[in-house]
Amino acid sequence: MDFTRRSLLAGVALLAAPPLRAAQRDGPVIVVGAGAAGLAAAEVLRRAGHAFTLVEARGRIGGRAFTDASLGPDAAFDAGAQYIHWADRNPWRGIAEREKARIGADSGWARTLLIDGRPATEAERDARRAGFGTLTALLVPSGDDRSIRAAAQVGGAGAAQAAANLTRLSLGEEPERVSLADYDRLWSGEDLWVDGYGALVARHHADLPVRRETIVTGIDWSGAGVTVATSRGTLAGAAVIVTVPVGVLASGAIRFAPGLPPGTEAALAGLGMGAYTKIALRLDPARLDLKAVGDAVSVARRGERDLTLYFEMAPFGRPLAIANLGGDGARALCEAGEAAAIAEATDRLVQILGTEARGAVTGGRLAGWWTDPFARGGYSIARPGCAEARLGLRRPIADRVFLAGEALADGGAMTVGGATLDGARAAAAVLRVLAS
Ligand SMILES: Cc1cc2nc3c(=O)[nH]c(=O)nc-3n(C[C@H](O)[C@H](O)[C@H](O)COP(=O)(O)OP(=O)(O)OC[C@H]3O[C@@H](n4cnc5c(N)ncnc54)[C@H](O)[C@@H]3O)c2cc1C
Known part of the structure; x- marks a missing residue:
């Protein structure tokens, strides 16, 4: 474990360090995925003076750190990450401070608890x-x-x-x-609530060159380097850093030739993806006194299990109620689609706030990561008996395929900070191999 800690610290040091000597083996390093891990990896390569090509399937960077402003600029919300966890050692704390991101005070407690549509008894x-x-x-x-x-x-x-x-x-x-x-x-510590964590990630890395809307479909590592097949043609490189979520890896959306080694496959099988989900409802402040509503929890039976929605009310004073949910009930809602998810969240909100709340809902968004083909879930979960799977995935494959991302971040797993540290770790490992 000590070794792990040291290598993570080395990754952080690299992010802040002056340029390293350029690595010696020819060819760019191809970085797949421009979420926190891929962006950090590319940043380390850039500082080292090593050529890289960063490819991203979506039309935007940030991956699961995404501030969604589609309900209006005054109603932007973090569809993915919103807290800087274990802030004392998280690189994003310093970045948020330097970039003057707004940090809120989060009480962390819901005022109201509803069970099956009625207030819970004492x-x-x-x-x-x-x-x-x-x-x-x-x-x-x-x-x-x-x-x-x-x-x-x-x-x-x-x-x-x-x-x-x-x-x-x-x-x-x-x-x-x-x-x-x-x-x-998992690491714990102070949690900072950021107004626009996704926007901060995108802003911080805005000057990195990224090939957007470029979907990687295959990685051939049978030769001396790698050949990466994408929806926009083939790329050749000395090595590849793959930062797609483990749910995407496990789905087979990227074909490896030869296939992944048995040790990597076994580690991958030890990790699943949870279904952390958010449903944002836009509210009309003229119809609802937003200052008077506090966070609320609504528990109700749905099929064989309870479906619990935690409502964050008016986050950062915005005209929003954001339902947070997870587990199989969230999976079912993601599969039912955005309209069904918004209807469920609206019904629950009405139970909490009264019938006038229905008319106050003027729009909604489902952040349905579970059905998102480039995420395939919220974040990685180690299955029982598989606690070693995360570190198992770190083993480089033939010194030219390197996996990285939140799932490999040991105690920092499931977080943006962990993904950033792990992307830096993988890039440092690639540079060491290419220079040897
Ligand atoms: C609802 C929710 C809430 C969360 N809350 C928090 C929180 O409060 N604090 C926190 O720290 N973390 C939180 N997280 C977790 C955090 O968002 C992730 O751990 C982190 O963003 C993962 O970064 P990553 O780079 O490993 O993966 P990603 O961000 O998923 O990046 C991978 C990238 O690869 C791209 N990609 C996928 N497939 C392909 C392909 N075939 N070709 C090319 N590109 C591809 C994706 O589009 C994506 O951009 C939350 C996540 C969710 C979903």
Whole structure:
């Protein structure tokens, strides 16, 4: 673990360091994906003076860090990342400060709890608090790498319920599919709430050359270098850094020739993608007193499971209610499509705020990462028994194919900061190999 920490720190140092000597093997490094990891990798290569080609499937950069302004400039919201987690060691804290990003105070507590459309009773609230208390005591790693659900079950129904709420709303996944050992390894610390994290990422890297709307479909590493097939032609390079989400890798959307080595395939099989999802509702402030509404949680049965929506009300004073949800219920809503998701969120909002809220909803957006072909989920989840999968994916393939991204970021997994550190790590590894 010590080695891991040191290599991460080396990555950060490279981001800030003066240019390195140019690497010696010929050919550009091809970087696939212009999310936080790919952008950081390209930045390290640029500082090192090594040629690179950064390709991105979408028409924009930032990947899962994306500030969506399609409901109007006054109603922009982060469809993906919005918190700078573990801020004490996250490179984005310094960047946010230098670029004078607006940081908000987040109470982190909902004022209202609705169960099946009616306010929760005091007894129900007490039971939920007790369930969380029991769960907290149970979430300690044991020798075996079991699921969060297995760990919670011994605490009874209240703890099991708390585990489901915790993993759905913080990881986007059901508790039986989450490795407790991996969860326990995640870094924690101060969380900063950024007004426009996605916009900050895009702004910070705005001057990097990127080939947008270029979808990578194949990577041939059978020769001395690599050949990368894209929707806009073929690229040849000395090496490739692949930063697409593990859900995209696992889908087979990129064909590797030869196929990925068994060790890489095994590590990949140990990681899934959660379905953390947001539904943004635009509200008309003339019809609803936004200052009077506080965050709220709405729990209701949907099919075989509860579907819990956490509503952030009027974030940064904007005319919005943003429902956060995860797990299989979120998957089903993403698959049902934007109109169904907006209707569900609106119905829940009406239950919380009253019938006048219905007329106050003037538009909506589904940030449906689960059905997004270039994300295939919210962020990576290590399956029970697979806590070592993240570091397993870091092993370079024949010294010319390097994987990177949030899924490989060890304790920084699932975050923008982790993706940035891991992209820098991969680029440093490529430079070392090419210079040798
Ligand atoms: C709803 C939600 C909330 C989140 N909240 C937070 C938070 O508060 N704080 C936090 O730190 N993190 C949060 N995250 C996680 C964070 O957004 C990610 O961990 C991080 O942005 C991942 O960066 P990445 O570079 O590894 O991957 P990505 O950002 O996914 O970048 C990969 C890039 O590859 C591109 N790509 C995919 N397929 C292809 C292809 N075939 N060819 C070419 N390009 C391709 C994609 O378009 C994308 O731009 C959240 C994520 C979601 C979805």
